[in-house]
Amino acid sequence: MRASRLISLLLLLQSRETMTAGELARELEVSPRTVYRDVEALSAAGVPVYADQGRNGGYRLLGGYRTRLTGLTREEAEALFLSGLPGPAGDMGLADAVAAAELKVLAALPTSLRDAPARAGQRFHLDAPGWFGDAEPPPLLRELARAVWEDEVVELRYRKDTEVTRTAEPYGLVLKNGTWYLVARVDGTPRTYRVGRVVSVRPAGTAFDRDQAFDLAGYWREQAAAFLRSMLREEVVVRLSPAGMRALRWAVEPYAAERAAEAAAPPDGRGWAVTTLPVESENVAYSQLLRLGPEAEVLEPAGLRDRMKDAAVRLAGLYQ
Structure with missing residues:
Protein backbone atom coordinates (compact mmCIF):
# COMPACT_ATOMS: atom_id res chain seq x y z
CA MET A 1 0.00 0.00 0.00
CA LEU A 62 15.24 18.40 -9.17
CA GLY A 63 14.93 19.74 -12.72
CA GLY A 64 14.52 17.10 -15.40
CA TYR A 65 14.22 14.13 -13.05
CA ARG A 66 11.97 11.40 -14.38
CA THR A 67 11.31 7.89 -13.21
CA ARG A 68 10.86 4.85 -15.38
CA LEU A 69 7.48 3.20 -14.98
CA THR A 70 8.80 0.33 -12.91
CA GLY A 71 5.96 0.64 -10.40
CA LEU A 72 3.31 -0.53 -12.87
CA THR A 73 1.76 -3.93 -12.37
CA ARG A 74 1.03 -6.10 -15.41
CA GLU A 75 -2.70 -5.38 -15.11
CA GLU A 76 -2.06 -1.62 -14.98
CA ALA A 77 0.26 -1.71 -17.99
CA GLU A 78 -2.22 -3.69 -20.08
CA ALA A 79 -5.10 -1.44 -19.04
CA LEU A 80 -3.03 1.58 -20.05
CA PHE A 81 -2.96 0.41 -23.66
CA LEU A 82 -6.72 -0.20 -23.58
CA SER A 83 -7.49 3.31 -22.34
CA GLY A 84 -6.67 5.01 -25.65
CA LEU A 85 -9.21 4.85 -28.47
CA PRO A 86 -7.17 4.93 -31.71
CA GLY A 87 -10.25 5.27 -33.95
CA PRO A 88 -11.83 8.31 -32.27
CA ALA A 89 -8.39 9.83 -31.63
CA GLY A 90 -7.63 9.52 -35.34
CA ASP A 91 -10.96 11.13 -36.21
CA MET A 92 -9.91 14.17 -34.17
CA GLY A 93 -6.48 14.31 -35.82
CA LEU A 94 -4.61 12.88 -32.83
CA ALA A 95 -3.51 9.52 -34.28
CA ASP A 96 0.17 10.54 -34.51
CA ALA A 97 0.16 11.97 -30.98
CA VAL A 98 -1.40 8.81 -29.56
CA ALA A 99 1.10 6.60 -31.40
CA ALA A 100 4.03 8.70 -30.18
CA ALA A 101 2.76 8.65 -26.59
CA GLU A 102 2.36 4.87 -26.68
CA LEU A 103 5.90 4.48 -27.99
CA LYS A 104 7.26 6.64 -25.16
CA VAL A 105 5.32 4.71 -22.53
CA LEU A 106 6.48 1.44 -24.08
CA ALA A 107 10.11 2.60 -23.94
CA ALA A 108 9.71 3.45 -20.25
CA LEU A 109 8.29 0.05 -19.32
CA PRO A 110 10.56 -2.60 -17.84
CA THR A 111 11.44 -5.53 -20.10
CA SER A 112 9.03 -7.86 -18.30
CA LEU A 113 6.07 -5.68 -19.35
CA ARG A 114 7.04 -4.91 -22.95
CA ASP A 115 4.46 -7.40 -24.24
CA ALA A 116 1.57 -5.48 -22.59
CA PRO A 117 0.32 -3.70 -25.76
CA ALA A 118 0.44 -6.92 -27.78
CA ARG A 119 -1.46 -8.87 -25.11
CA ALA A 120 -4.13 -6.16 -24.84
CA GLY A 121 -4.47 -5.86 -28.63
CA GLN A 122 -4.85 -9.62 -29.06
CA ARG A 123 -7.67 -9.78 -26.53
CA PHE A 124 -9.72 -6.59 -26.84
CA HIS A 125 -10.89 -4.35 -29.67
CA LEU A 126 -13.36 -1.48 -29.38
CA ASP A 127 -15.51 -0.81 -32.45
CA ALA A 128 -17.47 2.29 -31.43
CA PRO A 129 -19.80 2.93 -34.42
CA GLY A 130 -23.11 1.08 -34.68
CA TRP A 131 -23.56 -1.68 -37.26
CA PHE A 132 -25.43 0.40 -39.79
CA GLY A 133 -24.02 3.82 -38.93
CA ASP A 134 -21.70 5.90 -41.08
CA ALA A 135 -18.16 5.16 -39.91
CA GLU A 136 -16.75 8.30 -41.56
CA PRO A 137 -16.07 11.15 -39.09
CA PRO A 138 -17.97 14.41 -39.65
CA PRO A 139 -16.04 16.77 -41.97
CA LEU A 140 -15.62 19.53 -39.37
CA LEU A 141 -14.72 17.31 -36.40
CA ARG A 142 -11.00 18.14 -36.48
CA GLU A 143 -11.64 21.88 -36.58
CA LEU A 144 -13.94 21.60 -33.59
CA ALA A 145 -11.44 19.39 -31.73
CA ARG A 146 -8.74 22.03 -32.26
CA ALA A 147 -11.06 24.72 -30.91
CA VAL A 148 -11.87 22.54 -27.88
CA TRP A 149 -8.15 22.02 -27.13
CA GLU A 150 -7.34 25.71 -27.51
CA ASP A 151 -10.43 27.08 -25.69
CA GLU A 152 -11.19 29.17 -28.76
CA VAL A 153 -14.50 30.91 -29.39
CA VAL A 154 -16.02 29.87 -32.73
CA GLU A 155 -18.92 30.93 -34.89
CA LEU A 156 -21.00 27.89 -35.84
CA ARG A 157 -23.46 27.53 -38.65
CA TYR A 158 -25.74 24.65 -37.68
CA ARG A 159 -28.38 22.86 -39.73
CA LYS A 160 -31.55 21.68 -38.02
CA ASP A 161 -34.92 22.60 -39.55
CA THR A 162 -33.20 25.72 -40.88
CA GLU A 163 -29.63 26.97 -40.69
CA VAL A 164 -28.77 29.04 -37.62
CA THR A 165 -25.60 30.83 -36.57
CA ARG A 166 -24.29 30.69 -33.01
CA THR A 167 -21.25 32.14 -31.25
CA ALA A 168 -20.08 29.24 -29.13
CA GLU A 169 -17.48 28.35 -26.52
CA PRO A 170 -16.62 24.70 -27.34
CA TYR A 171 -16.17 22.81 -24.07
CA GLY A 172 -15.94 19.22 -25.22
CA LEU A 173 -16.73 16.45 -27.70
CA VAL A 174 -18.70 13.28 -26.94
CA LEU A 175 -18.81 10.10 -29.02
CA LYS A 176 -22.12 8.27 -28.49
CA ASN A 177 -22.94 5.10 -30.45
CA GLY A 178 -20.76 6.20 -33.36
CA THR A 179 -22.14 9.75 -33.45
CA TRP A 180 -20.12 12.82 -32.40
CA TYR A 181 -21.67 15.63 -30.36
CA LEU A 182 -20.27 19.05 -29.43
CA VAL A 183 -20.98 20.47 -25.97
CA ALA A 184 -20.60 24.25 -26.06
CA ARG A 185 -21.65 27.29 -24.05
CA VAL A 186 -23.90 29.65 -25.99
CA ASP A 187 -24.98 32.85 -24.21
CA GLY A 188 -23.65 31.35 -20.96
CA THR A 189 -25.71 28.14 -21.21
CA PRO A 190 -24.35 24.68 -22.10
CA ARG A 191 -25.91 23.29 -25.27
CA THR A 192 -25.44 20.13 -27.31
CA TYR A 193 -24.96 20.04 -31.09
CA ARG A 194 -24.64 17.06 -33.40
CA VAL A 195 -21.31 17.55 -35.16
CA GLY A 196 -22.60 16.07 -38.43
CA ARG A 197 -25.08 18.96 -38.67
CA VAL A 198 -22.45 21.68 -38.28
CA VAL A 199 -22.18 23.40 -41.67
CA SER A 200 -19.23 25.66 -40.95
CA VAL A 201 -16.79 26.60 -38.17
CA ARG A 202 -15.14 30.02 -38.13
CA PRO A 203 -12.65 30.87 -35.36
CA ALA A 204 -13.56 34.16 -33.68
CA GLY A 205 -9.93 34.89 -32.90
CA THR A 206 -10.47 35.07 -29.15
CA ALA A 207 -10.13 32.60 -26.30
CA PHE A 208 -12.68 32.00 -23.57
CA ASP A 209 -12.15 31.38 -19.87
CA ARG A 210 -13.11 27.78 -19.27
CA ASP A 211 -15.19 27.04 -16.18
CA GLN A 212 -12.89 24.56 -14.41
CA ALA A 213 -15.82 23.23 -12.40
CA PHE A 214 -17.69 22.11 -15.52
CA ASP A 215 -17.99 18.29 -15.55
CA LEU A 216 -18.38 17.10 -19.14
CA ALA A 217 -19.20 13.49 -18.21
CA GLY A 218 -21.73 14.58 -15.57
CA TYR A 219 -23.36 17.06 -17.95
CA TRP A 220 -23.69 14.40 -20.63
CA ARG A 221 -25.29 11.90 -18.24
CA GLU A 222 -27.86 14.50 -17.14
CA GLN A 223 -28.62 15.59 -20.71
CA ALA A 224 -28.96 12.02 -21.96
CA ALA A 225 -31.39 11.15 -19.18
CA ALA A 226 -33.39 14.36 -19.74
CA PHE A 227 -33.50 13.72 -23.49
CA LEU A 228 -34.92 10.23 -22.97
CA ARG A 229 -37.52 11.50 -20.52
CA SER A 230 -38.63 14.25 -22.91
CA MET A 231 -38.66 11.94 -25.93
CA LEU A 232 -40.67 9.17 -24.24
CA ARG A 233 -43.59 11.40 -23.32
CA GLU A 234 -46.48 8.94 -23.93
CA GLU A 235 -47.36 5.55 -22.45
CA VAL A 236 -49.01 2.35 -23.64
CA VAL A 237 -50.20 -0.59 -21.56
CA VAL A 238 -49.05 -3.93 -22.95
CA ARG A 239 -49.28 -7.59 -21.99
CA LEU A 240 -46.08 -9.48 -22.72
CA SER A 241 -45.19 -13.15 -22.86
CA PRO A 242 -41.91 -14.24 -21.26
CA ALA A 243 -40.32 -14.21 -24.72
CA GLY A 244 -41.80 -10.77 -25.40
CA MET A 245 -40.40 -9.39 -22.15
CA ARG A 246 -36.94 -10.72 -23.05
CA ALA A 247 -37.12 -9.31 -26.60
CA LEU A 248 -38.49 -5.92 -25.55
CA ARG A 249 -35.06 -4.31 -25.19
CA TRP A 250 -34.35 -5.11 -28.85
CA ALA A 251 -37.64 -3.61 -30.04
CA VAL A 252 -37.64 -0.34 -28.06
CA GLU A 253 -35.09 1.98 -26.47
CA PRO A 254 -33.17 0.23 -23.62
CA TYR A 255 -34.28 2.96 -21.21
CA ALA A 256 -37.96 2.28 -22.06
CA ALA A 257 -37.44 -1.46 -21.71
CA GLU A 258 -35.91 -0.98 -18.27
CA ARG A 259 -38.81 1.19 -17.12
CA ALA A 260 -41.30 -1.39 -18.43
CA ALA A 261 -39.52 -4.22 -16.60
CA GLU A 262 -39.62 -2.23 -13.35
CA ALA A 263 -43.35 -1.47 -13.75
CA ALA A 264 -44.38 -5.03 -14.71
CA ALA A 265 -47.05 -6.72 -12.61
CA PRO A 266 -46.51 -10.29 -11.37
CA PRO A 267 -46.88 -12.76 -14.28
CA ASP A 268 -50.04 -14.82 -14.63
CA GLY A 269 -50.21 -18.61 -14.78
CA ARG A 270 -48.88 -18.63 -18.36
CA GLY A 271 -46.03 -16.26 -17.53
CA TRP A 272 -47.59 -13.23 -19.25
CA ALA A 273 -47.21 -9.87 -17.47
CA VAL A 274 -48.95 -6.51 -17.87
CA THR A 275 -46.78 -3.41 -17.82
CA THR A 276 -46.69 0.25 -18.80
CA LEU A 277 -44.24 1.11 -21.59
CA PRO A 278 -43.03 4.71 -22.16
CA VAL A 279 -43.02 5.53 -25.89
CA GLU A 280 -42.24 8.49 -28.12
CA SER A 281 -45.67 8.44 -29.80
CA GLU A 282 -48.47 6.08 -30.79
CA ASN A 283 -47.08 5.84 -34.32
CA VAL A 284 -43.62 4.88 -33.06
CA ALA A 285 -45.08 2.39 -30.59
CA TYR A 286 -47.05 0.79 -33.44
CA SER A 287 -43.92 0.09 -35.48
CA GLN A 288 -41.91 -1.01 -32.43
CA LEU A 289 -44.46 -3.42 -30.96
CA LEU A 290 -45.14 -5.04 -34.34
CA ARG A 291 -41.61 -6.43 -34.05
CA LEU A 292 -42.72 -8.56 -31.12
CA GLY A 293 -45.44 -10.25 -33.15
CA PRO A 294 -47.65 -12.61 -31.11
CA GLU A 295 -45.52 -12.09 -27.98
CA ALA A 296 -47.18 -8.74 -27.17
CA GLU A 297 -50.80 -7.61 -26.75
CA VAL A 298 -51.63 -3.90 -26.59
CA LEU A 299 -54.32 -3.17 -24.00
CA GLU A 300 -54.33 0.65 -24.08
CA PRO A 301 -54.84 3.07 -25.71
CA ALA A 302 -57.82 1.76 -27.66
CA GLY A 303 -56.72 3.39 -30.91
CA LEU A 304 -53.37 1.62 -30.88
CA ARG A 305 -55.04 -1.68 -29.95
CA ASP A 306 -57.33 -1.34 -32.99
CA ARG A 307 -54.36 -0.67 -35.26
CA MET A 308 -52.51 -3.71 -33.94
CA LYS A 309 -55.63 -5.84 -34.39
CA ASP A 310 -56.01 -4.65 -37.99
CA ALA A 311 -52.34 -5.45 -38.67
CA ALA A 312 -52.78 -8.95 -37.20
CA VAL A 313 -55.83 -9.60 -39.42
CA ARG A 314 -54.00 -8.44 -42.54
CA LEU A 315 -50.93 -10.49 -41.62
CA ALA A 316 -53.04 -13.61 -41.06
CA GLY A 317 -54.62 -13.05 -44.50
CA LEU A 318 -51.24 -13.22 -46.16
CA TYR A 319 -50.70 -16.75 -44.84
CA GLN A 320 -54.16 -18.23 -45.52
Whole structure:
Protein backbone atom coordinates (compact mmCIF):
# COMPACT_ATOMS: atom_id res chain seq x y z
CA MET A 1 0.00 0.00 0.00
CA ARG A 2 2.74 2.47 0.92
CA ALA A 3 4.83 1.57 -2.12
CA SER A 4 1.87 2.38 -4.37
CA ARG A 5 1.39 5.70 -2.56
CA LEU A 6 5.07 6.61 -2.97
CA ILE A 7 4.83 6.00 -6.70
CA SER A 8 1.67 8.12 -6.87
CA LEU A 9 3.39 10.92 -4.98
CA LEU A 10 6.37 10.78 -7.33
CA LEU A 11 4.17 10.85 -10.45
CA LEU A 12 2.19 13.78 -9.06
CA LEU A 13 5.38 15.78 -8.63
CA GLN A 14 6.50 14.85 -12.14
CA SER A 15 3.23 16.02 -13.67
CA ARG A 16 2.63 19.19 -11.59
CA GLU A 17 6.18 20.37 -10.83
CA THR A 18 5.48 21.93 -7.40
CA MET A 19 2.89 20.89 -4.84
CA THR A 20 2.42 21.73 -1.17
CA ALA A 21 2.11 19.06 1.51
CA GLY A 22 -1.57 19.95 1.83
CA GLU A 23 -2.20 19.51 -1.89
CA LEU A 24 -0.40 16.18 -1.92
CA ALA A 25 -2.33 15.03 1.15
CA ARG A 26 -5.66 15.82 -0.53
CA GLU A 27 -4.69 14.01 -3.74
CA LEU A 28 -3.43 10.95 -1.89
CA GLU A 29 -6.18 11.05 0.76
CA VAL A 30 -3.70 10.97 3.64
CA SER A 31 -2.60 13.42 6.34
CA PRO A 32 0.16 16.02 5.77
CA ARG A 33 2.23 14.17 8.39
CA THR A 34 2.10 11.06 6.18
CA VAL A 35 3.24 13.16 3.22
CA TYR A 36 6.25 14.38 5.24
CA ARG A 37 7.23 10.79 6.02
CA ASP A 38 6.76 9.69 2.40
CA VAL A 39 8.92 12.54 1.10
CA GLU A 40 11.66 11.55 3.55
CA ALA A 41 11.39 7.96 2.30
CA LEU A 42 11.76 9.07 -1.33
CA SER A 43 14.79 11.19 -0.46
CA ALA A 44 16.37 8.26 1.39
CA ALA A 45 15.82 6.12 -1.73
CA GLY A 46 17.77 8.60 -3.85
CA VAL A 47 14.89 10.52 -5.41
CA PRO A 48 15.88 14.24 -5.59
CA VAL A 49 12.85 15.74 -3.80
CA TYR A 50 13.36 19.26 -2.49
CA ALA A 51 11.24 21.61 -0.42
CA ASP A 52 11.01 25.26 -1.45
CA GLN A 53 10.26 27.56 1.47
CA GLY A 54 8.07 30.63 1.36
CA ARG A 55 4.58 31.62 0.30
CA ASN A 56 4.76 29.95 -3.11
CA GLY A 57 6.85 27.05 -1.94
CA GLY A 58 6.23 23.35 -1.89
CA TYR A 59 7.83 20.06 -2.84
CA ARG A 60 9.42 19.64 -6.25
CA LEU A 61 11.79 17.32 -8.09
CA LEU A 62 15.24 18.40 -9.17
CA GLY A 63 14.93 19.74 -12.72
CA GLY A 64 14.52 17.10 -15.40
CA TYR A 65 14.22 14.13 -13.05
CA ARG A 66 11.97 11.40 -14.38
CA THR A 67 11.31 7.89 -13.21
CA ARG A 68 10.86 4.85 -15.38
CA LEU A 69 7.48 3.20 -14.98
CA THR A 70 8.80 0.33 -12.91
CA GLY A 71 5.96 0.64 -10.40
CA LEU A 72 3.31 -0.53 -12.87
CA THR A 73 1.76 -3.93 -12.37
CA ARG A 74 1.03 -6.10 -15.41
CA GLU A 75 -2.70 -5.38 -15.11
CA GLU A 76 -2.06 -1.62 -14.98
CA ALA A 77 0.26 -1.71 -17.99
CA GLU A 78 -2.22 -3.69 -20.08
CA ALA A 79 -5.10 -1.44 -19.04
CA LEU A 80 -3.03 1.58 -20.05
CA PHE A 81 -2.96 0.41 -23.66
CA LEU A 82 -6.72 -0.20 -23.58
CA SER A 83 -7.49 3.31 -22.34
CA GLY A 84 -6.67 5.01 -25.65
CA LEU A 85 -9.21 4.85 -28.47
CA PRO A 86 -7.17 4.93 -31.71
CA GLY A 87 -10.25 5.27 -33.95
CA PRO A 88 -11.83 8.31 -32.27
CA ALA A 89 -8.39 9.83 -31.63
CA GLY A 90 -7.63 9.52 -35.34
CA ASP A 91 -10.96 11.13 -36.21
CA MET A 92 -9.91 14.17 -34.17
CA GLY A 93 -6.48 14.31 -35.82
CA LEU A 94 -4.61 12.88 -32.83
CA ALA A 95 -3.51 9.52 -34.28
CA ASP A 96 0.17 10.54 -34.51
CA ALA A 97 0.16 11.97 -30.98
CA VAL A 98 -1.40 8.81 -29.56
CA ALA A 99 1.10 6.60 -31.40
CA ALA A 100 4.03 8.70 -30.18
CA ALA A 101 2.76 8.65 -26.59
CA GLU A 102 2.36 4.87 -26.68
CA LEU A 103 5.90 4.48 -27.99
CA LYS A 104 7.26 6.64 -25.16
CA VAL A 105 5.32 4.71 -22.53
CA LEU A 106 6.48 1.44 -24.08
CA ALA A 107 10.11 2.60 -23.94
CA ALA A 108 9.71 3.45 -20.25
CA LEU A 109 8.29 0.05 -19.32
CA PRO A 110 10.56 -2.60 -17.84
CA THR A 111 11.44 -5.53 -20.10
CA SER A 112 9.03 -7.86 -18.30
CA LEU A 113 6.07 -5.68 -19.35
CA ARG A 114 7.04 -4.91 -22.95
CA ASP A 115 4.46 -7.40 -24.24
CA ALA A 116 1.57 -5.48 -22.59
CA PRO A 117 0.32 -3.70 -25.76
CA ALA A 118 0.44 -6.92 -27.78
CA ARG A 119 -1.46 -8.87 -25.11
CA ALA A 120 -4.13 -6.16 -24.84
CA GLY A 121 -4.47 -5.86 -28.63
CA GLN A 122 -4.85 -9.62 -29.06
CA ARG A 123 -7.67 -9.78 -26.53
CA PHE A 124 -9.72 -6.59 -26.84
CA HIS A 125 -10.89 -4.35 -29.67
CA LEU A 126 -13.36 -1.48 -29.38
CA ASP A 127 -15.51 -0.81 -32.45
CA ALA A 128 -17.47 2.29 -31.43
CA PRO A 129 -19.80 2.93 -34.42
CA GLY A 130 -23.11 1.08 -34.68
CA TRP A 131 -23.56 -1.68 -37.26
CA PHE A 132 -25.43 0.40 -39.79
CA GLY A 133 -24.02 3.82 -38.93
CA ASP A 134 -21.70 5.90 -41.08
CA ALA A 135 -18.16 5.16 -39.91
CA GLU A 136 -16.75 8.30 -41.56
CA PRO A 137 -16.07 11.15 -39.09
CA PRO A 138 -17.97 14.41 -39.65
CA PRO A 139 -16.04 16.77 -41.97
CA LEU A 140 -15.62 19.53 -39.37
CA LEU A 141 -14.72 17.31 -36.40
CA ARG A 142 -11.00 18.14 -36.48
CA GLU A 143 -11.64 21.88 -36.58
CA LEU A 144 -13.94 21.60 -33.59
CA ALA A 145 -11.44 19.39 -31.73
CA ARG A 146 -8.74 22.03 -32.26
CA ALA A 147 -11.06 24.72 -30.91
CA VAL A 148 -11.87 22.54 -27.88
CA TRP A 149 -8.15 22.02 -27.13
CA GLU A 150 -7.34 25.71 -27.51
CA ASP A 151 -10.43 27.08 -25.69
CA GLU A 152 -11.19 29.17 -28.76
CA VAL A 153 -14.50 30.91 -29.39
CA VAL A 154 -16.02 29.87 -32.73
CA GLU A 155 -18.92 30.93 -34.89
CA LEU A 156 -21.00 27.89 -35.84
CA ARG A 157 -23.46 27.53 -38.65
CA TYR A 158 -25.74 24.65 -37.68
CA ARG A 159 -28.38 22.86 -39.73
CA LYS A 160 -31.55 21.68 -38.02
CA ASP A 161 -34.92 22.60 -39.55
CA THR A 162 -33.20 25.72 -40.88
CA GLU A 163 -29.63 26.97 -40.69
CA VAL A 164 -28.77 29.04 -37.62
CA THR A 165 -25.60 30.83 -36.57
CA ARG A 166 -24.29 30.69 -33.01
CA THR A 167 -21.25 32.14 -31.25
CA ALA A 168 -20.08 29.24 -29.13
CA GLU A 169 -17.48 28.35 -26.52
CA PRO A 170 -16.62 24.70 -27.34
CA TYR A 171 -16.17 22.81 -24.07
CA GLY A 172 -15.94 19.22 -25.22
CA LEU A 173 -16.73 16.45 -27.70
CA VAL A 174 -18.70 13.28 -26.94
CA LEU A 175 -18.81 10.10 -29.02
CA LYS A 176 -22.12 8.27 -28.49
CA ASN A 177 -22.94 5.10 -30.45
CA GLY A 178 -20.76 6.20 -33.36
CA THR A 179 -22.14 9.75 -33.45
CA TRP A 180 -20.12 12.82 -32.40
CA TYR A 181 -21.67 15.63 -30.36
CA LEU A 182 -20.27 19.05 -29.43
CA VAL A 183 -20.98 20.47 -25.97
CA ALA A 184 -20.60 24.25 -26.06
CA ARG A 185 -21.65 27.29 -24.05
CA VAL A 186 -23.90 29.65 -25.99
CA ASP A 187 -24.98 32.85 -24.21
CA GLY A 188 -23.65 31.35 -20.96
CA THR A 189 -25.71 28.14 -21.21
CA PRO A 190 -24.35 24.68 -22.10
CA ARG A 191 -25.91 23.29 -25.27
CA THR A 192 -25.44 20.13 -27.31
CA TYR A 193 -24.96 20.04 -31.09
CA ARG A 194 -24.64 17.06 -33.40
CA VAL A 195 -21.31 17.55 -35.16
CA GLY A 196 -22.60 16.07 -38.43
CA ARG A 197 -25.08 18.96 -38.67
CA VAL A 198 -22.45 21.68 -38.28
CA VAL A 199 -22.18 23.40 -41.67
CA SER A 200 -19.23 25.66 -40.95
CA VAL A 201 -16.79 26.60 -38.17
CA ARG A 202 -15.14 30.02 -38.13
CA PRO A 203 -12.65 30.87 -35.36
CA ALA A 204 -13.56 34.16 -33.68
CA GLY A 205 -9.93 34.89 -32.90
CA THR A 206 -10.47 35.07 -29.15
CA ALA A 207 -10.13 32.60 -26.30
CA PHE A 208 -12.68 32.00 -23.57
CA ASP A 209 -12.15 31.38 -19.87
CA ARG A 210 -13.11 27.78 -19.27
CA ASP A 211 -15.19 27.04 -16.18
CA GLN A 212 -12.89 24.56 -14.41
CA ALA A 213 -15.82 23.23 -12.40
CA PHE A 214 -17.69 22.11 -15.52
CA ASP A 215 -17.99 18.29 -15.55
CA LEU A 216 -18.38 17.10 -19.14
CA ALA A 217 -19.20 13.49 -18.21
CA GLY A 218 -21.73 14.58 -15.57
CA TYR A 219 -23.36 17.06 -17.95
CA TRP A 220 -23.69 14.40 -20.63
CA ARG A 221 -25.29 11.90 -18.24
CA GLU A 222 -27.86 14.50 -17.14
CA GLN A 223 -28.62 15.59 -20.71
CA ALA A 224 -28.96 12.02 -21.96
CA ALA A 225 -31.39 11.15 -19.18
CA ALA A 226 -33.39 14.36 -19.74
CA PHE A 227 -33.50 13.72 -23.49
CA LEU A 228 -34.92 10.23 -22.97
CA ARG A 229 -37.52 11.50 -20.52
CA SER A 230 -38.63 14.25 -22.91
CA MET A 231 -38.66 11.94 -25.93
CA LEU A 232 -40.67 9.17 -24.24
CA ARG A 233 -43.59 11.40 -23.32
CA GLU A 234 -46.48 8.94 -23.93
CA GLU A 235 -47.36 5.55 -22.45
CA VAL A 236 -49.01 2.35 -23.64
CA VAL A 237 -50.20 -0.59 -21.56
CA VAL A 238 -49.05 -3.93 -22.95
CA ARG A 239 -49.28 -7.59 -21.99
CA LEU A 240 -46.08 -9.48 -22.72
CA SER A 241 -45.19 -13.15 -22.86
CA PRO A 242 -41.91 -14.24 -21.26
CA ALA A 243 -40.32 -14.21 -24.72
CA GLY A 244 -41.80 -10.77 -25.40
CA MET A 245 -40.40 -9.39 -22.15
CA ARG A 246 -36.94 -10.72 -23.05
CA ALA A 247 -37.12 -9.31 -26.60
CA LEU A 248 -38.49 -5.92 -25.55
CA ARG A 249 -35.06 -4.31 -25.19
CA TRP A 250 -34.35 -5.11 -28.85
CA ALA A 251 -37.64 -3.61 -30.04
CA VAL A 252 -37.64 -0.34 -28.06
CA GLU A 253 -35.09 1.98 -26.47
CA PRO A 254 -33.17 0.23 -23.62
CA TYR A 255 -34.28 2.96 -21.21
CA ALA A 256 -37.96 2.28 -22.06
CA ALA A 257 -37.44 -1.46 -21.71
CA GLU A 258 -35.91 -0.98 -18.27
CA ARG A 259 -38.81 1.19 -17.12
CA ALA A 260 -41.30 -1.39 -18.43
CA ALA A 261 -39.52 -4.22 -16.60
CA GLU A 262 -39.62 -2.23 -13.35
CA ALA A 263 -43.35 -1.47 -13.75
CA ALA A 264 -44.38 -5.03 -14.71
CA ALA A 265 -47.05 -6.72 -12.61
CA PRO A 266 -46.51 -10.29 -11.37
CA PRO A 267 -46.88 -12.76 -14.28
CA ASP A 268 -50.04 -14.82 -14.63
CA GLY A 269 -50.21 -18.61 -14.78
CA ARG A 270 -48.88 -18.63 -18.36
CA GLY A 271 -46.03 -16.26 -17.53
CA TRP A 272 -47.59 -13.23 -19.25
CA ALA A 273 -47.21 -9.87 -17.47
CA VAL A 274 -48.95 -6.51 -17.87
CA THR A 275 -46.78 -3.41 -17.82
CA THR A 276 -46.69 0.25 -18.80
CA LEU A 277 -44.24 1.11 -21.59
CA PRO A 278 -43.03 4.71 -22.16
CA VAL A 279 -43.02 5.53 -25.89
CA GLU A 280 -42.24 8.49 -28.12
CA SER A 281 -45.67 8.44 -29.80
CA GLU A 282 -48.47 6.08 -30.79
CA ASN A 283 -47.08 5.84 -34.32
CA VAL A 284 -43.62 4.88 -33.06
CA ALA A 285 -45.08 2.39 -30.59
CA TYR A 286 -47.05 0.79 -33.44
CA SER A 287 -43.92 0.09 -35.48
CA GLN A 288 -41.91 -1.01 -32.43
CA LEU A 289 -44.46 -3.42 -30.96
CA LEU A 290 -45.14 -5.04 -34.34
CA ARG A 291 -41.61 -6.43 -34.05
CA LEU A 292 -42.72 -8.56 -31.12
CA GLY A 293 -45.44 -10.25 -33.15
CA PRO A 294 -47.65 -12.61 -31.11
CA GLU A 295 -45.52 -12.09 -27.98
CA ALA A 296 -47.18 -8.74 -27.17
CA GLU A 297 -50.80 -7.61 -26.75
CA VAL A 298 -51.63 -3.90 -26.59
CA LEU A 299 -54.32 -3.17 -24.00
CA GLU A 300 -54.33 0.65 -24.08
CA PRO A 301 -54.84 3.07 -25.71
CA ALA A 302 -57.82 1.76 -27.66
CA GLY A 303 -56.72 3.39 -30.91
CA LEU A 304 -53.37 1.62 -30.88
CA ARG A 305 -55.04 -1.68 -29.95
CA ASP A 306 -57.33 -1.34 -32.99
CA ARG A 307 -54.36 -0.67 -35.26
CA MET A 308 -52.51 -3.71 -33.94
CA LYS A 309 -55.63 -5.84 -34.39
CA ASP A 310 -56.01 -4.65 -37.99
CA ALA A 311 -52.34 -5.45 -38.67
CA ALA A 312 -52.78 -8.95 -37.20
CA VAL A 313 -55.83 -9.60 -39.42
CA ARG A 314 -54.00 -8.44 -42.54
CA LEU A 315 -50.93 -10.49 -41.62
CA ALA A 316 -53.04 -13.61 -41.06
CA GLY A 317 -54.62 -13.05 -44.50
CA LEU A 318 -51.24 -13.22 -46.16
CA TYR A 319 -50.70 -16.75 -44.84
CA GLN A 320 -54.16 -18.23 -45.52
